[in-house]
Amino acid sequence: MVRSLPRAVRVPAPSPATTNSGSAPDRHSLPARIDLPAGLVGLPDLRRFQLRPMPGTGLCELRCLDERGFTVVAADLAAVEPSLRDRLVQLGFAGPEERVLVLLAAHGEPPMVTANLAGPIVVDEGGRGRQVVVEDPAFPVRAPLSRG
Amino acid sequence: MLVLTRRPGQGLRIGAEIELTVVRVSGGRVVLAVAAPPTVPVVRTELLAAVTAETNAAAASASHVRRALRDVGGHGGG
Numbered sequence: 774m775v776r777s778l779p780r781a782v783r784v785p786a787p788s789p790a791t792t793n794s795g796s797a798p799d800r801h802s803l804p805a806r807i808d809l810p811a812g813l814v815g816l817p818d819l820r821r822f823q824l825r826p827m828p829g830t831g832l833c834e835l836r837c838l839d840e841r842g843f844t845v846v847a848a849d850l851a852a853v854e855p856s857l858r859d860r861l862v863q864l865g866f867a868g869p870e871e872r873v874l875v876l877l878a879a880h881g882e883p884p885m886v887t888a889n890l891a892g893p894i895v896v897d898e899g900g901r902g903r904q905v906v907v908e909d910p911a912f913p914v915r916a917p918l919s920r921g
Numbered sequence: 922m923l924v925l926t927r928r929p930g931q932g933l934r935i936g937a938e939i940e941l942t943v944v945r946v947s948g949g950r951v952v953l954a955v956a957a958p959p960t961v962p963v964v965r966t967e968l969l970a971a972v973t974a975e976t977n978a979a980a981a982s983a984s985h986v987r988r989a990l991r992d993v994g995g996h997g998g999g
Contacts, residue, residue, distance in 0.1 A: 816976060816977075830991065865959055884989050886989050892975060892976065904976075906972050908964045
């Protein structure tokens with residue numbers, strides 16, 4: 774059986790919504806606080822997060838308020854792979870108005886940055902969200918992030 | 922835990938809306954068909970574990986991610 778490598782997704786370009794650290798979010802901005810009532814998948818106690826844009830990167834940091842030191846870097850799926858974001862809406866995992874964040878991790882040396890497309894975090898405009906698990910080959914756990 | 926023996930073509934129902942059918946068994950693998958409402962997530966247990974492991978990896982490597990992506994950004998547009 775031939776198993777193809779997961780396709781790469783793009784490093785997001787800096788955008789006003791994620792580079793602006795000001796206090797006047799537009800209607801596309803992510804809220805500064807995200808609550809996941811069910812917690813993260815397999816980590817149900819990690820529910821409350823502070824979201825901070827990373828200036829100049831198009832990314833954001835999610836700092837967990839329930840566990841000191843637990844911080845992850847995330848990207849807006851619409852910025853790295855809009856078609857996959859649309860696909861999640863088609864599959865019913867996300868609503869048309871909801872934002873979808875994917876968590877980034879670095880593996881190996883030199884580090885290769887990957888996006889976890891199988892476990893995206895879906896967030897509504899009010900900052901209430903959930904981590905979902907997508908059982909679909911187009912959504913691998915480790916999709917390489919490229920400059921595409 | 923309830924343990925049942927089923928043959929290919931046989932199935933079982935979980936609650937009112939979820940039905941599991943054994944499609945075939947071969948080479949130590951069981952092929953199952955799952956019928957469930959779209960609101961019920963159906964995922965392999967190992968995928969759940971993989972997602973959790975990757976979340977932990979994301980937290981453990983956040984500083985490496987920041988550094989790697991800043992390096993990418995520092996090389997100009999592409």
